[in-house]
Amino acid sequence: MSSHHIVRDDQEPALIIANGAACSKELMGQLLEWSPLVIVLDSAMKRVAELGIKVDVLLGDFDRGFDPEYYKGLQYPLEIVHTPDQEKTDLEKAFDYLIGRGFPAVNVIWATGRRADHTITNITNIVRFRDTLKIVILDDHSKIFLLPYKFEKWYPAATPISLIPIGKAAGISTKNLKYPLNNEPLTIGYRNGSSNEVETDGIVVIEHREGNLLMMECFD
Structure with a gap:
Protein backbone atom coordinates (compact mmCIF):
# COMPACT_ATOMS: atom_id res chain seq x y z
CA MET A 1 0.00 0.00 0.00
CA SER A 2 1.28 3.45 -0.87
CA SER A 3 2.50 6.00 1.62
CA HIS A 4 0.43 8.94 2.70
CA HIS A 5 0.29 12.24 0.85
CA ILE A 6 3.55 14.15 0.53
CA VAL A 7 1.96 17.53 1.31
CA ARG A 8 2.15 18.57 4.95
CA ASP A 9 -0.70 20.77 6.14
CA ASP A 10 -1.53 20.77 9.84
CA GLN A 11 -5.06 21.94 9.06
CA GLU A 12 -5.88 18.58 7.49
CA PRO A 13 -6.95 15.79 9.88
CA ALA A 14 -4.22 13.55 11.17
CA LEU A 15 -4.77 9.79 11.07
CA ILE A 16 -4.53 7.34 13.97
CA ILE A 17 -4.43 3.60 13.34
CA ALA A 18 -5.57 1.75 16.46
CA ASN A 19 -5.73 -2.05 16.92
CA GLY A 20 -9.30 -3.13 16.27
CA ALA A 21 -10.66 -4.81 13.17
CA ALA A 22 -8.98 -3.76 9.93
CA CYS A 23 -10.88 -1.62 7.47
CA SER A 24 -10.84 -2.01 3.70
CA LYS A 25 -7.76 -1.03 1.73
CA GLU A 26 -9.94 1.46 -0.13
CA LEU A 27 -10.91 3.37 3.01
CA MET A 28 -7.39 3.29 4.39
CA GLY A 29 -5.95 4.47 1.08
CA GLN A 30 -8.34 7.43 0.91
CA LEU A 31 -7.39 8.56 4.40
CA LEU A 32 -3.66 8.02 3.96
CA GLU A 33 -3.67 10.09 0.78
CA TRP A 34 -4.58 13.30 2.59
CA SER A 35 -3.29 12.77 6.13
CA PRO A 36 -0.41 15.08 7.05
CA LEU A 37 0.55 12.88 10.00
CA VAL A 38 0.01 9.16 10.59
CA ILE A 39 0.20 7.75 14.12
CA VAL A 40 0.17 4.03 14.84
CA LEU A 41 -0.43 2.58 18.28
CA ASP A 42 2.20 0.04 19.28
CA SER A 43 -0.30 -2.82 19.44
CA ALA A 44 -1.06 -2.33 15.73
CA MET A 45 2.44 -1.65 14.43
CA LYS A 46 3.22 -5.19 13.31
CA ARG A 47 0.00 -5.39 11.27
CA VAL A 48 0.58 -1.94 9.76
CA ALA A 49 4.20 -2.70 8.85
CA GLU A 50 3.11 -5.87 7.08
CA LEU A 51 0.86 -3.75 4.84
CA GLY A 52 3.84 -1.63 3.79
CA ILE A 53 2.41 1.62 5.16
CA LYS A 54 4.80 4.49 5.90
CA VAL A 55 3.96 6.07 9.24
CA ASP A 56 5.27 9.12 11.09
CA VAL A 57 4.76 8.34 14.78
CA LEU A 58 4.82 5.11 16.77
CA LEU A 59 3.14 5.66 20.14
CA GLY A 60 2.39 3.48 23.14
CA ASP A 61 3.53 2.12 26.47
CA PHE A 62 5.74 -0.49 24.74
CA ASP A 63 4.90 -3.23 27.23
CA ARG A 64 4.92 -7.01 26.69
CA GLY A 65 8.42 -6.95 25.26
CA PHE A 66 7.61 -4.56 22.41
CA ASP A 67 10.77 -3.20 20.76
CA PRO A 68 10.16 0.16 19.06
CA GLU A 69 13.74 0.38 17.82
CA TYR A 70 13.08 -2.55 15.49
CA TYR A 71 10.52 -0.48 13.60
CA LYS A 72 12.70 2.62 13.69
CA GLY A 73 15.14 0.63 11.61
CA LEU A 74 12.44 -0.32 9.10
CA GLN A 75 10.88 3.13 8.71
CA TYR A 76 12.78 6.39 8.47
CA PRO A 77 12.11 8.94 9.72
CA LEU A 78 9.96 7.58 12.55
CA GLU A 79 9.22 9.43 15.78
CA ILE A 80 9.04 7.16 18.82
CA VAL A 81 6.69 8.42 21.55
CA HIS A 82 6.79 6.41 24.78
CA THR A 83 3.62 6.97 26.87
CA PRO A 84 3.79 4.75 29.96
CA ASP A 85 0.79 6.36 31.75
CA GLN A 86 -1.54 3.47 32.66
CA GLU A 87 -4.42 5.79 33.59
CA LYS A 88 -5.20 6.44 29.92
CA THR A 89 -5.59 4.24 26.88
CA ASP A 90 -3.02 4.52 24.11
CA LEU A 91 -5.69 6.06 21.89
CA GLU A 92 -6.36 8.80 24.44
CA LYS A 93 -2.63 9.43 24.68
CA ALA A 94 -2.49 9.76 20.91
CA PHE A 95 -5.25 12.38 21.12
CA ASP A 96 -3.24 14.25 23.77
CA TYR A 97 -0.17 14.11 21.52
CA LEU A 98 -2.08 15.68 18.63
CA ILE A 99 -3.50 18.42 20.85
CA GLY A 100 0.05 19.20 21.95
CA ARG A 101 1.08 19.44 18.29
CA GLY A 102 -1.78 21.84 17.56
CA PHE A 103 -3.79 19.58 15.28
CA PRO A 104 -7.49 20.55 15.13
CA ALA A 105 -8.85 17.23 13.88
CA VAL A 106 -8.12 13.53 13.50
CA ASN A 107 -9.58 10.50 11.74
CA VAL A 108 -9.29 7.15 13.53
CA ILE A 109 -9.43 3.69 11.93
CA TRP A 110 -9.12 0.18 13.34
CA ALA A 111 -10.81 1.43 16.54
CA THR A 112 -13.92 -0.79 16.34
CA GLY A 113 -14.49 -4.53 16.05
CA ARG A 114 -12.51 -7.30 17.73
CA ARG A 115 -12.69 -6.71 21.51
CA ALA A 116 -16.01 -5.22 22.59
CA ASP A 117 -14.53 -3.42 25.62
CA HIS A 118 -12.01 -1.64 23.42
CA THR A 119 -14.69 -0.65 20.92
CA ILE A 120 -16.99 0.83 23.59
CA THR A 121 -14.13 2.65 25.30
CA ASN A 122 -12.75 4.07 22.06
CA ILE A 123 -16.13 5.42 20.98
CA THR A 124 -17.27 6.86 24.32
CA ASN A 125 -13.96 8.42 25.32
CA ILE A 126 -14.09 10.94 22.49
CA VAL A 127 -16.50 13.06 24.57
CA ARG A 128 -13.58 14.10 26.77
CA PHE A 129 -12.07 15.96 23.84
CA ARG A 130 -15.16 17.95 22.81
CA ASP A 131 -13.45 21.33 23.18
CA THR A 132 -9.94 20.41 22.03
CA LEU A 133 -10.01 18.01 19.08
CA LYS A 134 -12.48 17.06 16.36
CA ILE A 135 -12.46 13.24 16.29
CA VAL A 136 -14.03 11.02 13.64
CA ILE A 137 -13.96 7.23 14.00
CA LEU A 138 -14.43 5.33 10.74
CA ASP A 139 -14.81 1.74 9.65
CA ASP A 140 -16.32 0.12 6.58
CA HIS A 141 -19.85 0.49 7.95
CA SER A 142 -19.93 3.65 10.07
CA LYS A 143 -18.66 7.18 10.55
CA ILE A 144 -18.90 8.21 14.20
CA PHE A 145 -18.39 11.66 15.70
CA LEU A 146 -19.56 13.86 18.55
CA LEU A 147 -22.23 16.36 17.56
CA PRO A 148 -21.89 20.07 18.28
CA TYR A 149 -24.92 21.59 19.98
Missing part, protein backbone atom coordinates in the same frame (compact mmCIF):
# COMPACT_ATOMS: atom_id res chain seq x y z
CA LYS A 150 -26.22 22.58 16.55
CA PHE A 151 -25.43 20.44 13.51
CA GLU A 152 -26.45 20.97 9.88
CA LYS A 153 -25.48 18.85 6.88
CA TRP A 154 -26.94 17.88 3.50
CA TYR A 155 -27.80 14.19 3.08
CA PRO A 156 -29.59 12.15 0.41
CA ALA A 157 -32.94 10.64 1.35
CA ALA A 158 -32.90 7.33 3.25
CA THR A 159 -29.37 7.79 4.59
CA PRO A 160 -29.24 5.73 7.83
CA ILE A 161 -28.42 7.89 10.84
CA SER A 162 -28.24 6.94 14.51
CA LEU A 163 -28.12 9.33 17.45
CA ILE A 164 -26.52 7.72 20.49
CA PRO A 165 -26.25 9.62 23.79
CA ILE A 166 -23.30 9.14 26.10
CA GLY A 167 -25.16 9.08 29.37
CA LYS A 168 -28.08 11.46 28.84
CA ALA A 169 -28.56 14.17 26.24
CA ALA A 170 -31.47 16.59 26.63
CA GLY A 171 -33.38 19.11 24.55
CA ILE A 172 -32.87 17.25 21.28
CA SER A 173 -34.74 18.54 18.24
CA THR A 174 -34.34 17.38 14.64
CA LYS A 175 -35.44 18.40 11.16
CA ASN A 176 -35.67 16.17 8.08
CA LEU A 177 -35.40 12.84 9.89
CA LYS A 178 -38.04 10.14 9.43
CA TYR A 179 -38.53 9.84 13.19
CA PRO A 180 -38.25 13.42 14.47
CA LEU A 181 -37.41 14.57 17.97
CA ASN A 182 -38.92 17.73 19.44
CA ASN A 183 -37.07 18.98 22.50
CA GLU A 184 -36.75 15.41 23.82
CA PRO A 185 -34.12 13.52 25.85
CA LEU A 186 -32.23 10.36 24.96
CA THR A 187 -30.58 8.18 27.61
CA ILE A 188 -28.15 5.36 26.94
CA GLY A 189 -29.64 2.00 27.84
CA TYR A 190 -33.20 3.36 27.96
CA ARG A 191 -33.95 5.35 24.84
CA ASN A 192 -31.67 6.15 21.94
CA GLY A 193 -32.03 7.32 18.36
CA SER A 194 -30.72 4.24 16.59
CA SER A 195 -31.68 3.41 12.98
CA ASN A 196 -33.30 6.68 12.05
CA GLU A 197 -33.00 7.91 8.46
CA VAL A 198 -33.09 11.06 6.37
CA GLU A 199 -36.61 11.90 5.18
CA THR A 200 -35.86 13.74 1.91
CA ASP A 201 -32.82 14.98 0.00
CA GLY A 202 -31.67 18.08 1.81
CA ILE A 203 -30.33 19.62 4.99
CA VAL A 204 -30.63 17.68 8.24
CA VAL A 205 -30.62 19.79 11.40
CA ILE A 206 -29.92 18.28 14.82
CA GLU A 207 -29.81 20.43 17.95
CA HIS A 208 -29.40 19.49 21.58
CA ARG A 209 -29.28 21.63 24.68
CA GLU A 210 -27.07 19.60 26.99
CA GLY A 211 -25.13 16.36 27.27
CA ASN A 212 -23.07 14.46 24.73
CA LEU A 213 -24.67 13.08 21.59
CA LEU A 214 -22.91 10.89 19.04
CA MET A 215 -23.82 10.85 15.37
CA MET A 216 -23.37 7.59 13.50
CA GLU A 217 -23.64 7.75 9.73
CA CYS A 218 -24.15 4.11 8.78
CA PHE A 219 -23.53 2.20 5.57
CA ASP A 220 -25.02 -1.26 5.01
Whole structure:
Protein backbone atom coordinates (compact mmCIF):
# COMPACT_ATOMS: atom_id res chain seq x y z
CA MET A 1 0.00 0.00 0.00
CA SER A 2 1.28 3.45 -0.87
CA SER A 3 2.50 6.00 1.62
CA HIS A 4 0.43 8.94 2.70
CA HIS A 5 0.29 12.24 0.85
CA ILE A 6 3.55 14.15 0.53
CA VAL A 7 1.96 17.53 1.31
CA ARG A 8 2.15 18.57 4.95
CA ASP A 9 -0.70 20.77 6.14
CA ASP A 10 -1.53 20.77 9.84
CA GLN A 11 -5.06 21.94 9.06
CA GLU A 12 -5.88 18.58 7.49
CA PRO A 13 -6.95 15.79 9.88
CA ALA A 14 -4.22 13.55 11.17
CA LEU A 15 -4.77 9.79 11.07
CA ILE A 16 -4.53 7.34 13.97
CA ILE A 17 -4.43 3.60 13.34
CA ALA A 18 -5.57 1.75 16.46
CA ASN A 19 -5.73 -2.05 16.92
CA GLY A 20 -9.30 -3.13 16.27
CA ALA A 21 -10.66 -4.81 13.17
CA ALA A 22 -8.98 -3.76 9.93
CA CYS A 23 -10.88 -1.62 7.47
CA SER A 24 -10.84 -2.01 3.70
CA LYS A 25 -7.76 -1.03 1.73
CA GLU A 26 -9.94 1.46 -0.13
CA LEU A 27 -10.91 3.37 3.01
CA MET A 28 -7.39 3.29 4.39
CA GLY A 29 -5.95 4.47 1.08
CA GLN A 30 -8.34 7.43 0.91
CA LEU A 31 -7.39 8.56 4.40
CA LEU A 32 -3.66 8.02 3.96
CA GLU A 33 -3.67 10.09 0.78
CA TRP A 34 -4.58 13.30 2.59
CA SER A 35 -3.29 12.77 6.13
CA PRO A 36 -0.41 15.08 7.05
CA LEU A 37 0.55 12.88 10.00
CA VAL A 38 0.01 9.16 10.59
CA ILE A 39 0.20 7.75 14.12
CA VAL A 40 0.17 4.03 14.84
CA LEU A 41 -0.43 2.58 18.28
CA ASP A 42 2.20 0.04 19.28
CA SER A 43 -0.30 -2.82 19.44
CA ALA A 44 -1.06 -2.33 15.73
CA MET A 45 2.44 -1.65 14.43
CA LYS A 46 3.22 -5.19 13.31
CA ARG A 47 0.00 -5.39 11.27
CA VAL A 48 0.58 -1.94 9.76
CA ALA A 49 4.20 -2.70 8.85
CA GLU A 50 3.11 -5.87 7.08
CA LEU A 51 0.86 -3.75 4.84
CA GLY A 52 3.84 -1.63 3.79
CA ILE A 53 2.41 1.62 5.16
CA LYS A 54 4.80 4.49 5.90
CA VAL A 55 3.96 6.07 9.24
CA ASP A 56 5.27 9.12 11.09
CA VAL A 57 4.76 8.34 14.78
CA LEU A 58 4.82 5.11 16.77
CA LEU A 59 3.14 5.66 20.14
CA GLY A 60 2.39 3.48 23.14
CA ASP A 61 3.53 2.12 26.47
CA PHE A 62 5.74 -0.49 24.74
CA ASP A 63 4.90 -3.23 27.23
CA ARG A 64 4.92 -7.01 26.69
CA GLY A 65 8.42 -6.95 25.26
CA PHE A 66 7.61 -4.56 22.41
CA ASP A 67 10.77 -3.20 20.76
CA PRO A 68 10.16 0.16 19.06
CA GLU A 69 13.74 0.38 17.82
CA TYR A 70 13.08 -2.55 15.49
CA TYR A 71 10.52 -0.48 13.60
CA LYS A 72 12.70 2.62 13.69
CA GLY A 73 15.14 0.63 11.61
CA LEU A 74 12.44 -0.32 9.10
CA GLN A 75 10.88 3.13 8.71
CA TYR A 76 12.78 6.39 8.47
CA PRO A 77 12.11 8.94 9.72
CA LEU A 78 9.96 7.58 12.55
CA GLU A 79 9.22 9.43 15.78
CA ILE A 80 9.04 7.16 18.82
CA VAL A 81 6.69 8.42 21.55
CA HIS A 82 6.79 6.41 24.78
CA THR A 83 3.62 6.97 26.87
CA PRO A 84 3.79 4.75 29.96
CA ASP A 85 0.79 6.36 31.75
CA GLN A 86 -1.54 3.47 32.66
CA GLU A 87 -4.42 5.79 33.59
CA LYS A 88 -5.20 6.44 29.92
CA THR A 89 -5.59 4.24 26.88
CA ASP A 90 -3.02 4.52 24.11
CA LEU A 91 -5.69 6.06 21.89
CA GLU A 92 -6.36 8.80 24.44
CA LYS A 93 -2.63 9.43 24.68
CA ALA A 94 -2.49 9.76 20.91
CA PHE A 95 -5.25 12.38 21.12
CA ASP A 96 -3.24 14.25 23.77
CA TYR A 97 -0.17 14.11 21.52
CA LEU A 98 -2.08 15.68 18.63
CA ILE A 99 -3.50 18.42 20.85
CA GLY A 100 0.05 19.20 21.95
CA ARG A 101 1.08 19.44 18.29
CA GLY A 102 -1.78 21.84 17.56
CA PHE A 103 -3.79 19.58 15.28
CA PRO A 104 -7.49 20.55 15.13
CA ALA A 105 -8.85 17.23 13.88
CA VAL A 106 -8.12 13.53 13.50
CA ASN A 107 -9.58 10.50 11.74
CA VAL A 108 -9.29 7.15 13.53
CA ILE A 109 -9.43 3.69 11.93
CA TRP A 110 -9.12 0.18 13.34
CA ALA A 111 -10.81 1.43 16.54
CA THR A 112 -13.92 -0.79 16.34
CA GLY A 113 -14.49 -4.53 16.05
CA ARG A 114 -12.51 -7.30 17.73
CA ARG A 115 -12.69 -6.71 21.51
CA ALA A 116 -16.01 -5.22 22.59
CA ASP A 117 -14.53 -3.42 25.62
CA HIS A 118 -12.01 -1.64 23.42
CA THR A 119 -14.69 -0.65 20.92
CA ILE A 120 -16.99 0.83 23.59
CA THR A 121 -14.13 2.65 25.30
CA ASN A 122 -12.75 4.07 22.06
CA ILE A 123 -16.13 5.42 20.98
CA THR A 124 -17.27 6.86 24.32
CA ASN A 125 -13.96 8.42 25.32
CA ILE A 126 -14.09 10.94 22.49
CA VAL A 127 -16.50 13.06 24.57
CA ARG A 128 -13.58 14.10 26.77
CA PHE A 129 -12.07 15.96 23.84
CA ARG A 130 -15.16 17.95 22.81
CA ASP A 131 -13.45 21.33 23.18
CA THR A 132 -9.94 20.41 22.03
CA LEU A 133 -10.01 18.01 19.08
CA LYS A 134 -12.48 17.06 16.36
CA ILE A 135 -12.46 13.24 16.29
CA VAL A 136 -14.03 11.02 13.64
CA ILE A 137 -13.96 7.23 14.00
CA LEU A 138 -14.43 5.33 10.74
CA ASP A 139 -14.81 1.74 9.65
CA ASP A 140 -16.32 0.12 6.58
CA HIS A 141 -19.85 0.49 7.95
CA SER A 142 -19.93 3.65 10.07
CA LYS A 143 -18.66 7.18 10.55
CA ILE A 144 -18.90 8.21 14.20
CA PHE A 145 -18.39 11.66 15.70
CA LEU A 146 -19.56 13.86 18.55
CA LEU A 147 -22.23 16.36 17.56
CA PRO A 148 -21.89 20.07 18.28
CA TYR A 149 -24.92 21.59 19.98
CA LYS A 150 -26.22 22.58 16.55
CA PHE A 151 -25.43 20.44 13.51
CA GLU A 152 -26.45 20.97 9.88
CA LYS A 153 -25.48 18.85 6.88
CA TRP A 154 -26.94 17.88 3.50
CA TYR A 155 -27.80 14.19 3.08
CA PRO A 156 -29.59 12.15 0.41
CA ALA A 157 -32.94 10.64 1.35
CA ALA A 158 -32.90 7.33 3.25
CA THR A 159 -29.37 7.79 4.59
CA PRO A 160 -29.24 5.73 7.83
CA ILE A 161 -28.42 7.89 10.84
CA SER A 162 -28.24 6.94 14.51
CA LEU A 163 -28.12 9.33 17.45
CA ILE A 164 -26.52 7.72 20.49
CA PRO A 165 -26.25 9.62 23.79
CA ILE A 166 -23.30 9.14 26.10
CA GLY A 167 -25.16 9.08 29.37
CA LYS A 168 -28.08 11.46 28.84
CA ALA A 169 -28.56 14.17 26.24
CA ALA A 170 -31.47 16.59 26.63
CA GLY A 171 -33.38 19.11 24.55
CA ILE A 172 -32.87 17.25 21.28
CA SER A 173 -34.74 18.54 18.24
CA THR A 174 -34.34 17.38 14.64
CA LYS A 175 -35.44 18.40 11.16
CA ASN A 176 -35.67 16.17 8.08
CA LEU A 177 -35.40 12.84 9.89
CA LYS A 178 -38.04 10.14 9.43
CA TYR A 179 -38.53 9.84 13.19
CA PRO A 180 -38.25 13.42 14.47
CA LEU A 181 -37.41 14.57 17.97
CA ASN A 182 -38.92 17.73 19.44
CA ASN A 183 -37.07 18.98 22.50
CA GLU A 184 -36.75 15.41 23.82
CA PRO A 185 -34.12 13.52 25.85
CA LEU A 186 -32.23 10.36 24.96
CA THR A 187 -30.58 8.18 27.61
CA ILE A 188 -28.15 5.36 26.94
CA GLY A 189 -29.64 2.00 27.84
CA TYR A 190 -33.20 3.36 27.96
CA ARG A 191 -33.95 5.35 24.84
CA ASN A 192 -31.67 6.15 21.94
CA GLY A 193 -32.03 7.32 18.36
CA SER A 194 -30.72 4.24 16.59
CA SER A 195 -31.68 3.41 12.98
CA ASN A 196 -33.30 6.68 12.05
CA GLU A 197 -33.00 7.91 8.46
CA VAL A 198 -33.09 11.06 6.37
CA GLU A 199 -36.61 11.90 5.18
CA THR A 200 -35.86 13.74 1.91
CA ASP A 201 -32.82 14.98 0.00
CA GLY A 202 -31.67 18.08 1.81
CA ILE A 203 -30.33 19.62 4.99
CA VAL A 204 -30.63 17.68 8.24
CA VAL A 205 -30.62 19.79 11.40
CA ILE A 206 -29.92 18.28 14.82
CA GLU A 207 -29.81 20.43 17.95
CA HIS A 208 -29.40 19.49 21.58
CA ARG A 209 -29.28 21.63 24.68
CA GLU A 210 -27.07 19.60 26.99
CA GLY A 211 -25.13 16.36 27.27
CA ASN A 212 -23.07 14.46 24.73
CA LEU A 213 -24.67 13.08 21.59
CA LEU A 214 -22.91 10.89 19.04
CA MET A 215 -23.82 10.85 15.37
CA MET A 216 -23.37 7.59 13.50
CA GLU A 217 -23.64 7.75 9.73
CA CYS A 218 -24.15 4.11 8.78
CA PHE A 219 -23.53 2.20 5.57
CA ASP A 220 -25.02 -1.26 5.01
